Amino acid sequence: MPRQAIKATFASTVPQIRHTSIGVMRASVSCRIRHDRPTEDGCASVFLLVIINRRKTTVPLKITWPVNFFDNKAGVFLSRTKRDQLANDYNLLVNKEIAKINDIFMFYRHSDMELSIEQFHKDLKRYGARKDFIIWAENDIEDRFNAFMIEKQTYKNELSGLRKIKSFKSEISFSQINKEFLETFKAWLIKHEGLKLSSAWRILKTMTTYVRRAYAAGISVNIESIAQFSMPKYPGRKVYLKPEEIEKLKIYFNEDHIPEHHKRVLCHFLFSCISGLRFSDIKRAKWSDIQDDLLIIVPYKTRKTEKTIKIPLGKEHFTYILTEKGHLFETVSDQVTNRTLKEIAAKAGIRKNLTTHVARHTFATQFLRKGGHVEVLQKLMGHEKIATTLEYTHVDDDRLRQEMKYLLG
Structure with a gap:
């Protein structure tokens, strides 16, 4: 198949460079190959070029490819042979990564928040956290501890509570969390895990605390339903000496x-x-x-x-x-x-x-x-x-x- 035909085949599956206006901010992402640094066999690293407010940064893809079989303008892997499935797989992978980055751009556009290069890399690294509560909470607990916002014992207690939440369900999307979810989780803690009401309350408090922090950070949460969940605090029996x-x-x-x-x-x-x-x-x-x-x-x-x-x-x-x-x-x-x-x-x-x-x-x-x-x-x-x-x-x-x-x- 001629190279131009191959290029046309894959171009339809790969997004072109997209510029997203975020207030006065301009952002774009494109796929590039380091054609100026080829190895002896003619291959080079492929990466994503991200530009935010004229500041450039790169996202390595950990992929090397022959420079002569890459369209650097369109950001497309070209087939090296007649049936080169790897080229197609790489194009799909790039498509997926670019979609993530555009999703981050869109989030900041709709939330009217400023996106810096540093914040971009942080958000990309934790991309799944915007949809999964477990990932988000783990990252937020780490951030708060590293920023000296919580003490070491609090850090340990909250991670312990999070482990119990993961035992209940290893993946929890924010869209799942509502009053009914919390009621079900509460019943599981007491009946399945055999926890006292005071212990169950502490874990539920950890969960609702980080759900509210996610909401404050701009993540879509059914906060009205969660607000309807109430569980009175039962102070544990205080042990004292006579x-x-x-x-x-x-x-x-x-x-x-x-x-x-x-x-x-x-x-x-x-x-x-x-x-x-x-x-x-x-x-x-x-x-x-x-x-x-x-x-x-x-x-x-x-x-x-x-x-x-x-x-x-x-x-x-x-x-x-x-x-x-x-x-x-x-x-x-x-x-x-x-x-x-x-x-x-x-x-x-x-x-x-x-x-x-x-x-x-x-x-x-x-x-x-x-x-x-x-x-x-x-x-x-x-x-x-x-x-x-x-x-x-x-x-x-x-x-x-x-x-x-x-x-x-």
């Missing part, structure tokens, strides 16, 4: 043969039991934060508000501070600390799942049981909303027994 259990830890703390790593962890755990400090603040608290008898810090979790909390310190607080300068405590990671706390619980004869947060729960619970005021506790705990503090006004099992005993005489 006075006699705290005493067991103090006895173990003062033993002569306590392992050094146990003692270090107990220092800040017991300090938190009488101060309410989060572990994230325990790790950062320094001697320079102490002024007279007050520990004054900006809680790390709410640092964006720049609001400080002031914790009065007494003699017992200082018994747990073994350092002399710099940080108040020697700490390790959350995971290692929580493993150590479980070892400590076993040694001290405490049959509860000890974590760093148990100390904070213990402080709040004992503060209120001893007659402390909720509004004072709110200040000490650094809660923005009083409703968060009110969660500690639960009626514990001991109180139930006490009141029932009084009623029955």
Whole structure:
């Protein structure tokens, strides 16, 4: 077949260079071969040339082809032999890639957003994310973590929630997500996976958070239907220590043969039991934060508000501070600390799942049981909303027994 005939055959399947007006922006994409850099066998790399506002960039296709069998003006692979199926396959591949790029151009035209070369490459790399929620959420979580917008533990928790979503369905298009989808997913989490309502809520919250972020980024989402999905937040049962259990830890703390790593962890755990400090603040608290008898810090979790909390310190607080300068405590990671706390619980004869947060729960619970005021506790705990503090006004099992005993005489 003559070369011109071959060219005509494939030209109909390959889009010509298209210019897309995006406000004052001009954008085009075309297929080219590096005819100025042929190899010894006469082949060269094929790539896509993208021009946005007169700025050029390239998209490599990882394809090499004989320069003499490529129409650089039309961007068409020409058959090397009479039945050269590979040429046709490559033309179809280029057609598909150009369609993706034109789709990106069209999105920015309709969203009235500016498209830079850098943003173009980012969007092309994650092209599937505009249609698939899983891909979009994975990328957005990574972006937020790399931009220091979320902490490492939040990053891990959200990826964990996303893995559970993928277990339910490995591919989820944005068009599928609506109230009915979320209801079905909620039922699966509770009945199939056996999760408690509070655990199911956390995963659903992760999903709806990133669906809303996708909507804010211009992705088409049925936001009205999703807004109709509601699931009340059920706070998990707060684990706290009774006075006699705290005493067991103090006895173990003062033993002569306590392992050094146990003692270090107990220092800040017991300090938190009488101060309410989060572990994230325990790790950062320094001697320079102490002024007279007050520990004054900006809680790390709410640092964006720049609001400080002031914790009065007494003699017992200082018994747990073994350092002399710099940080108040020697700490390790959350995971290692929580493993150590479980070892400590076993040694001290405490049959509860000890974590760093148990100390904070213990402080709040004992503060209120001893007659402390909720509004004072709110200040000490650094809660923005009083409703968060009110969660500690639960009626514990001991109180139930006490009141029932009084009623029955």
